[in-house]
Amino acid sequence: MVFQLFHSFYRRLLTMSFRYQVSLLSLLVLSAAVAVRNLGPNATTTHCRSVPHDASWPSQSDWDSLNHTVGGKLIATVPIAAACHNSLFSQSNLSRFNQPDCDALRNVWYYPETHLPSSSSPMAYTFSNNSCNPWLDPASPCTLGFHVAFSVNATSTSDFQAAIKFTREHNVRLAIRNTGHDYLGKSTGAHALSIWTHYMKSMNFIKAYQSTNYTGPAVKLSAGVESIEAYSFAHSHGVMLVGGNCPTVGLAGGYTQGGGHGPLASKYGLSADQVLEWEVVTGTGELLIATQNQNSDLFWALRGGGGGTYGVVSSVTVKAFSDTFFSTAYLTILNNGTNADDLYHAVGLFIQTLPSLVDAGVYVVWVAAPFGFMLMPAIVPGLHSAGLDEMMQPLLDDISHIGLDYQYSSSEHPSFLTAYNSLTSSWNVSDYNIGGRLIPRSLVDTDSDALLEAIRYISSRTLMSGVTFNLNNGVSSADEVGANPYLRKSLFSVTVGTLINYTDWNANRAAQDMITYDLLPKLQAITPNGGVYLNEADFQAPDFKETFYGDHYQRLLQIKDKYDPDDIFYAQTAVGSDRWKENLDGRLCRV
Template sequence: MSTRWLVGITSLFALFVALGVRYSKYGNTDYCRSIPGDPTWPTETDWNHLNATIGGKLIATSPIAAACHHSSSLGGSATSSSTFDQEACDALRDTWFFPGTHLVSPSSPMAYQFTNNSCNPFLDPDTPCRLDGLATFTVNATTAADFQAAVRFVKRHNIRLVIRNTGHDYLGKSTGAHALSLWTHHLKAMELIPEYRDSGSAYQGPAIKLGAGVEALEAYEFAHSHGLIVVGGNCPNVGLAGGYTQGGGISILSSKYGLAADQVLAWEVVTAAGDYVTASPTENPDLFWALRGGGGGTYGVVVSMTVKAFPDTHFSTAFLNVLNDGNNTDAIYTAMGTFFQSLPALVDAGAWVVWVAAPFGFMVIPAMVADLHAAELDAHFQATKNEMDRLGLQYQYSSAEHSDFISSYNSIPAIWNVSNHHLGGRLIPRELVRDQESTDSLVKAVRSITSQALMSGVAFNASRAVSSPDDVAAHPYFRKTLMSGVVGTPINYTDWEATKAAQNLITDKLLPELQSITPDGAVYLNEADFQDPNFKVNFYGNHYKRLLAIKKKYDPEDIFYVKTGVGSDSWVERSDGRLCTI
């Protein structure tokens, strides 16, 4: 009896000690990341020491819209009263809606809704400009050692870490209140590997090693200079090695070669332990698998990736548009049904097809395909054109041939204004266009959505790129997908409540139209609804359990938290921006 009593007292004492240690470490913010004012928040001396360690690359956040406000908060300092500049503010307002405005900033997110309306250039100048949802400091990383220093610093001080390249992100992963941001944007190194060989890979051929900051157009131009092409996004300033590829990566070349995640041969990664490791089929293969589509910023911070490269070839493009004049609505949607039924043959021929529908009408902008001549591409549109002729629709159609990828890519009109909308999406399977009844249900859902908002679709065929849907971590549903359907509602910069309501419209009304015809479906991580209540299933499918085990192995302390990431449901962001466990 005395022995049991002694064991009990000892166990209770150990519990008190553990609680005491945790309390002494985190003060009154138990189970939370530290924020300014907490005992563990870094002192000015701590920040200066970090800055010295990384060679002066620490940047205090100054919101880019500070010029539109008479006072603004800066990272690590008190409120300033000398920021207003009307001329600079007017210039910023003219370009605010475009990604290029934000990607050169170490802190400004492309998706405005994740700033908590903290520094809006369209508000009254007397409204203070606050950091709110923005990171407090940024490390302008240019070496792996910078990554390691940042990871060790946030662990030492129990603060939030954010990873950012361009900020081209619809899910709020590239910013975070009270965080240290690790900015990878200037890691621009590219290296040609003429003949890649690895004992764990069946691939032998040319490859390109890309730094974490390389954008799509930069990679395309580098590959072109060597007579090659690489799988990347359609927007020129999407960072390839970050959330794009780690989220799966739908590409112009997906119908020919597969998802971007399918192309990765190796990663260089800094882990939560601060180790600089390689992830490949032979080294840390579980981490290698997870990074290939299991979600960006979740398992480690990527320094570089090596991807397959392919011989350049000729391409053809096609464009189609028809405007809604108020009297031809029924005819437009009837023709869209024919178009949807033509997509399987198009993508099987290697095409990537982008369409847009809205109250103004319907457009294909563009269809782009390798190794087909324009006349062959035209033949795939003939059924749609015949139907439009039968219905008496007035439309414009054109096609062209291009000698190589880059000239074909550059022929696409630069109309992508992707910073000005909320998004949500759904993957649409082939089975929805296999008969008239299912096609009609798809057209009905699209018509309902596009009478209220903008919708786009990106059609592709990634089924032939892998031997099994489980070869990479990207959702297995990609392998039976015909297109990714994306819904967009505009951001209202002068009415914060209307802006939140516009996102709720996507979550509560518009996406359910697609969900109702795609039960047990999925979404594309990079174009998903960040409010999705069932994100673990919709984003990751049956890979989630395996991904969570890998997450716990490489990041047991959840240093790499991102919204809707694997394991993120263990955390909640409070109204003051504090990140706490649930």
């Protein structure tokens, strides 16, 4: 999400009309999409999910029946870039080619608002498998590729149950999607039926939630609620919520289920730490309420143990906190081509200031790249800007003493919402391949030189960011929630990005490999037995069980097997995912 902050200078463009044609086109091509089931021999085995060319793939009447069950809310996928291609699903008579619409789509491709109205478009380009790429020649094919085949536009738990029942009966892969914000491909899946929760938007303020462990204000959020919607609703009731950086990230889904850090993390901990109650449909189709005292093991697992694997969450109830004033600060030091040594010396000094900042409740987002260094921003609740300036002044004095030119500014805001709205107005989501690593606080004390050397190696080649926090204020023990315990000893999470190449698939894969096999190993070497923040990690990581989940993995796996005994839920790098393998054609098979 930090790379979205970096792209705040992009101008938002008006949404093109094409996106509104997609739902209508879906209805027209539903029969054609189902018809491809007869294009090849039956390749299904008992240990693989069915795909469209199998005889076992659901028939037209099967899909019609599901559509009837969910009240006409079944959507056949049409990739949103169909306007950029001469044919659709290899059929020229279905062509939606329109160059002006294609040009408009390209202009706004990188923004979440382009993908949010779609039930299928993954914001992380890699997980489309280069199918229906808007940047290729119109003669290139527009196919489903690794998009989901169908989606249920779910608005109730009964829709969840109908979709789960259908996938169980027909051996079809299941995916779960709200906004499509996901860097690891969890919100899509080749040949899958998707449960799309985006329009589940109800919010309820609870003035005095009462449980054995908490009494106070809370907010209940349905599965489709986005950060900015939740923040605005909370603001109207004089409270604030722990949520993410990007305004269009869904709070109840993979964000909170993956831990969830954001502007209030150094003050209150992870989003997962705030959860009081989940409403969830399990792999057997059972609707459960999970709290500290009811289905407590599921409650624990969903609090940071990863999304898309234990059940489908329909709502989450979280703690709310009294609103207060905020301060923010920004710092920029540019690389002018001759000052690199001094610049990285300043970065090293900046790293040394981070422990005192986060201990004061400051959440610090920074970027290092070939262009230089940016603090963007430091944000803190309940501290006046003069106080934040005072904390930053020793660093600024050191930078001046070195002789570097810099720009620094700070400001004060009367509430969380006003501070948040000041951060950025445009959020890029589709420019980078990513990977990540957690940096323990102890490393700054014991080997800061090695850390700075690794930062310089990576950031002189590509973009890297650090999101800095103290996550020990949300829970009494790292084992209180399912999130990776390593987060509690971490000072910041590094995210490394290489630019996506939309016109050269092989070059794009090489760029991801650069992260896996060249850049991240520099950090791994100085953080042995370390960890990652699973929402912003490398999907190719060979040791994901240890680095994503730490000592909690085996307990999480036992809980998954209890609530999803038939392994209905699969998501790449999720708990239990190593029992499955995705073939080159996207077919999901048991290992």
